[in-house]
Amino acid sequence: MSLSDNDAISFAERVLSLLDQGSFSSSYKYAVLLGIMDVVMERSSKSGVPPTTLTTWQLAEKVLELYWPQSIGFQINKSCNDILKQNTGNQVAIINLIVDFRKRSELGAAAPLFSVKTKYKSEYQRLVEEVEWKLIEMPLPKLQRIGSQYREFIYHISWDDSVSRSTVRKWHKNQSGDFNNQIMLADFVGEYLVRLNSLLRPLIQKEWSAMVAQINKLEESKLENFLFSASRAGAAKLCEPLRELQENRCFYCHQYIGNSGKLKPEVDHFIPWARYPNDSLANYVVSHSICNANKKDYLAGNAHVENWVKRISGNNSYLSDLDFIAKQNNWYLGETEMKGVVSTIYQHTLPEVELWKLGKEFELIDKPYLSELFSIM
Ligand SMILES: [Zn+2]
Incomplete structure (x- = not known):
């Protein structure tokens, strides 16, 4: 069959x-x-x-x-x-x-x-x-x-x-x-x-x-x-520690985060809530409010996935920092489930689906590149 x-x-x-x-x-x-x-x-x-x-x-x-x-x-x-x-x-x-x-x-x-x-x-x-x-x-x-x-x-x-x-x-x-x-x-x-x-x-x-x-x-x-819906109120307390972890830079465009308007920080679900409801810390990144608004419910592009994988895998200091933030805030890290969810969602995305890059820009999924990334995750 x-x-x-x-x-x-x-x-x-x-x-x-x-x-x-x-x-x-x-x-x-x-x-x-x-x-x-x-x-x-x-x-x-x-x-x-x-x-x-x-x-x-x-x-x-x-x-x-x-x-x-x-x-x-x-x-x-x-x-x-x-x-x-x-x-x-x-x-x-x-x-x-x-x-x-x-x-x-x-x-x-x-x-x-x-x-x-x-x-x-x-x-x-x-x-x-x-x-x-x-x-x-x-x-x-x-x-x-x-x-x-x-x-x-x-x-x-x-x-x-x-x-x-x-x-x-x-x-x-x-x-x-x-x-x-x-x-x-x-x-x-x-x-x-x-x-x-x-x-x-x-x-x-x-x-x-x-x-x-x-x-x-x-x-x-x-x-x-x-x-x-997601419990956004609870997640607000994670914004500052995540911002610090990202050295005050937006996860997506890497520019500095401000304190008001379009450049203020927002906690974003890396895998959009509408596609998979997951409130674990591993699924949170901090971005500009404008970048978050542009991303909407789209899946993030290839380079963003690479950055996410880097942050979550191996024994690097990012992962232990995330673990520390989770413990400090009595939150759940959930990196194992999120690895499964991220690789499953991307590997089953149809080739013609557009991923969000930045602003109003989109790109096609690069499956060989992502499969390689997931295999070392
Ligand atoms: Zn940004």
């Missing part, structure tokens, strides 16, 4: 019909699909080869990341601030788990998940275990059912919805019994997901927002931002 564009398109069509008609009254189907995409992106090899299996634990961590910022109050109107419902019946169980967890640990609404991960290690592990169980029990065995048809076109798992919690616990204890935690992707699905990432991701997010809007009788336009 070989991979053709037609195969990718028919896969995308099946995913869309699943979004449309899947037998789900909650947002789980979106969370599971995005979660699988996230794991695949982050765990692809340096040469951009996606994994063929993932574990329920890896998926649970990603699904938790998705629901974490959504499980805080949303300002519905002047007098009402409430957690949005994401199911036509009872609230989604994973949201309840997060709300309880926040209460128990007395966490503020703004606490990012990665700070919890390091600060409350064992509590975090227990939370992931609960989320994992919820996924095993319900969405995973049901997701690929459309009407009366069940087709394993995305993944294969070894259990069905009759699985018991004790079986799963037993497996976790001694890795034996009727359950195993592997989610085996169907042929080429990893490849499809990374290739279709920039198309499927915004579509799934849009459908997710529309569903939440409908359940809560709210306007959709207000919701997408709340559900999926």
Whole structure:
């Protein structure tokens, strides 16, 4: 078998019909699909080869990341601030788990998940275990059912919805019994997901927002931002240390950064948030506000990738400085995942896609050059 564009398109069509008609009254189907995409992106090899299996634990961590910022109050109107419902019946169980967890640990609404991960290690592990169980029990065995048809076109798992919690616990204890935690992707699905990432991701997010809007009788336009936007407020504190690390020069044009107007500093997501939502320090650079505005949601050009790779790889002082900044600010460095994401995204970018160079200038991707760079990363 070989991979053709037609195969990718028919896969995308099946995913869309699943979004449309899947037998789900909650947002789980979106969370599971995005979660699988996230794991695949982050765990692809340096040469951009996606994994063929993932574990329920890896998926649970990603699904938790998705629901974490959504499980805080949303300002519905002047007098009402409430957690949005994401199911036509009872609230989604994973949201309840997060709300309880926040209460128990007395966490503020703004606490990012990665700070919890390091600060409350064992509590975090227990939370992931609960989320994992919820996924095993319900969405995973049901997701690929459309009407009366069940087709394993995305993944294969070894259990069905009759699985018991004790079986799963037993497996976790001694890795034996009727359950195993592997989610085996169907042929080429990893490849499809990374290739279709920039198309499927915004579509799934849009459908997710529309569903939440409908359940809560709210306007959709207000919701997408709340559900999926980057936590810019938190990242502001990273601007000054990053600026210092870059010797007060813009990451993109290398000119000095000023303090006001178009030349003032801004923290930029190197891989645009719209293409891959990642808040780790490894994905942040500081640029002029004007350069940031020109870059928009484009992928940065070849030379910028080279500079990013230099900054993030090996035992150079940049990396240890970044690590220091992360620790000082209680932030997550995340360089391993980002390496996977950057190489996967660039190696699966179509040759005719234009990359942003500077100002209004664009260039074509230089794949051999970038592959070489990624191989030494
Ligand atoms: Zn600049």
